Amino acid sequence: MSPARLARPLVLVGLILIVVFLPWLGLNDYWDRQVILIVILSLIVSGLNTSLGYAGELAVSQVALYAVGAYVAGYLSVAHNVDDIAVCLLAAMAAVVVVGLASGIPGLRLGGWSLAMVSFFLVLLIPSVLDLLRAETGGAEGLPGIPVPKLAGLELDGRDFYVFAVLVAALWFLVLRNIIRSPHGNAFLVLKQSPILAASLGIAVYRLKLFAYVVGAIPAGVAGVLFAFLSGYISPSSFSLGFAFTVLTASIVGGSQSVYGAIFGAAVLQLGPERIASFQSYSLIIFGAFLVVAGLVFSEGAAGLVRMLSRRIAPRLAERTATWTGGRRSGPAPSPVGGPGVSSLPPLDGRPLRVTGATKVFGGLTALDDVSLEASPGQVTALIGPNGSGKTTLLNLISGFYRPSGGTVHLGDTRLDGLTPYRTARAGVARTFQTPLIPAGMTTRTFVTTGRYASGRPAIPAAVLRTPGYRRKVAGDEADASELLDLLGIGSQADTEVVSLPLGTRRLAELARCLAARPGLFLFDEVGSGLDEADLHRLEGAIDLIRRAGGTVVLVEHNFPLVLKLADRIHVLANGALLASGTPAEIQSDPRVLEEYTGAPSATETIADLERAAAGPEGEGR
Amino acid sequence: MTTVWSGLSIGALYCLVAIGYNVVLLASGMFNFAYAQLVMLGTYMAYVATSVLGLPVIAAVAFGGAAVAIIAVFEERVAIAPLTARHGDHHQAALITTVGVAVIIDGVTSKIWGSQAKPIPDPIPGGTLHLLGGRVGRGDLLLIGLVVVVGVSLHVWSRKTIGGLASLAAAEDTGAAMARGVNTRRLAVGAFAVSGAIAGLFDVVVGARTYATPTLADSLALFGFVAIAIGGSGSQLGGLIGGFVTGLAYAVAERYTNTDWPQVIVFAMFLLVLLTRPRGLFGGAVERQV
């Protein structure tokens, strides 16, 4: 661990302590209250961030959940004399989780506008619901007389309450940080880049979004409890749509994707109106303008600005280094696969793939017509065919993105057809994509560890508590990732941002990501396209390693010479049907295959002839 | 029957908002969150035209139509056009920018006109009629009739004219529509202009019923969206039916319970539709393509 990484927690603890002891360092009552209000707002904003920033869904329901928290505390303490703040917090958390689930399940089914509208609706309903529960909540007149809270019998007054509020918030931010900086946080980054990639890594997209949304409910509920006890009186006017816009603006000011940005945004939005007299009457206009600008220009707020600047500068430095060392544009050249000393992978548990009668119809179009094929462990099975012949359709069918219109798919004894993509991934299918899908904001090593998500991920409580088991698992994943990257000859890129890698290295990184899953089946979709000779050579080496370790590889490829070199068996698809199957030699001498490729109705030449001709004087003579 | 009439006339307002959402959705696939704010702006235009400037009703209608259309086009230029110019998925960003526009309009109206409701004179005074066994205001009847006429004509336009079909095509596949010579950018601006003009032309008819108040838009936006959720987004007829169903549910709930229940009941209906018929009652299923 670098000294900087060791120092970081110490700095944080120091900051928390300073804030905790501010009252004793001369903070007056006014500021004391302001800090608590900032803490409360930052909790709500942080709740909003978990859905907007991480799950990528706009929802302002945190304001409603904040109201739920406040009224649970108010009701319990006024009507039932439960003034223990810990009890109130637990009750509020339970209540907001229930409301979060009830609104999140229908809203997230569709996401986007539907969720946004459900959440706006929730906020709009607050006065009506409070009025319906007038006996308990006081309706529009509000609920006065909330007592000073107790904690284990001790009254939390003045400074005690201040310290309590700050510590509760600090605890929440610690929990959030530990979730975000864990395999689950990486899953959010993947999800943000591409839900398709996420599903293919075994991430249950809908459940992860729901999880983010419900987790985001908790700080809002906590904030509500704190607010109820701070002010002693609550009324519907504190939970308006206008307040929802304040929270949204604070989230965007601080950066929705940043853990601590919420505190900055909350401070700006809490202190701004207090400091600037005319701010109040123009606040809506200013918030609105801010939302428009933020939506148009920089979507990551203050935190993003810092990150963007560092991103702009870092690659430029790297480029300069590359020119100094005379390196290629792509940075340091990867060493050959399985460099000195490493020439094999530990054995892989490849499983046989059996596709029987697979059929797929889109509208009136039969994209795949009764295709049966098998792929065995320790072999590379190639699928070739012209554009539109159904190769990618078959791949999508095996990996669960399409439901077959007929036929079955088995991996070993597991039936794959009908499974959703993420369940297919968890059943042991790892795939790459024609255009590599690469999430922003993670290193190559972390990217490779996301491959492990399907086979096993630490429990969330373990991540929050950073248990020894969790630490072992994460360290193990990272060591494994480093090893795989070394094996593929790109170990030197482990700490580089994966989006900044050149195409050839990205493909190798994707291969490493698949390997990290130790899947029963590898599906490679056009891994060779767009690569130069050197990259192709490394790729061949890597696929050969997987084969020799006993992996089952299905390769969809246009590049015929590459297929001939790598494949043990080749299946040729044409117009959605299987045209021919056989060894490379058999396929090369099959006149039907050439016909399909060239349209020559009765070609006398076969691809074998072409190969022979090509290997002549002007060929590369490999 | 009086309840039914009152439901239909509330529903007509939701239909109007749904129509506005759909016009833009059908031309560019974008969702204009601020549309209800445009309807609200229309009522203020009616107030300015009738009470401040003292114009006759016809002039007030024309004034509202022009003014709101211009504001809607301005919205498109500022909050939508820069997004469509760049690549990738911009629906989430459009959601944030149009919410921003909605907030700005809320802020501007309450800054200029305050929180007091501004009355707008009824274009056809003469009180209520007895019709089909219920009482209904003449203004309400006019509103219901006009909304149905506008909704149905837009539906027919989009299915039967080349311009309308081009708009549907652009919403389905913008790139392919461009290849067919459809000026998709002008179509997008045009959709904002038309939807804005509709909001403005209804200024007096709506305003006489609701008055001009700054809180009008928020609930209209949501109930209009419920109408779309029920009717299936992108279907003008569906939006009409959804709007009237929502209005009727509201009115019936209002008739038999106290004033707090209707919103809650409509919300429950909304969640139910999202859960059971996520594409709306009239929307077809479309298989996701990778």
Place this chain on the structure above:
Amino acid sequence: MTLEAVDLVGGYGDLRVLWGVSVSAEAGAVTVVLGRNGAGKTSLLNAIAGFLPVVESGRVALDGSDLSRLPPYGRTRAGLGFVQEGKRIFRRRTVQENLLVGAYPLRRPLLGTGPAVRAALEQAYTRFPVLADRRRTPAGSLSGGQQQMLAIAQALMPGPRVLLLDEPSAGLAPGVAREVFSMVGRLREEGLAILLVEQVVEQALAVADRVVVVEGGRVAASGPVSEFDDAAVVRDIYLGRRGAPAPGDAP
């Protein structure tokens, strides 16, 4: 020359895929663009039609007038008919509705269709009788070959002078592909300038007047079809050997 594209350089974002490509198409003739997958064929057509996100330099002219600054719909209105890759018809609309969208650039009254549109519709149904029988069928439920015919018919609605066809035979059974090629031949007879991107070499050569081979985003060879001995062309293109640019040039 009816269509002239000169020295096109461009690509997607940072990725340059065209490194200075020139092609042309003449009235009453078919120019076939051949090349491996990823050679830049589709990008070339996209650049000509105005769809390539980044065009750094180069010029596209139709009958001498410069189209380079026009947006895609402007180029269509100027007389370019573009049939995109993958049968990009409007699947939810019927056959007739698709054709009417194709007629968008024609002069017509605000409501209704007008004589020009009716004549174009008539001509489309005469040319493609299969479509006439399925006017009210949603385009999404047509067969692959019918969808391709519809896409071509749609592009022909405004009466273009140049037709750009991007792999019209992709995913079609050989017999259906032959029909598509014979349609291309007939359109040539009618005097259209045709630029055809294909990977089914043999059949494409059968209708070609001129051939352009693209490799690595550059023109590797071009000339009248007589210069292209069939088998040699197949081999060279398929194995990517014809005048391939030196390694390191490609991005």
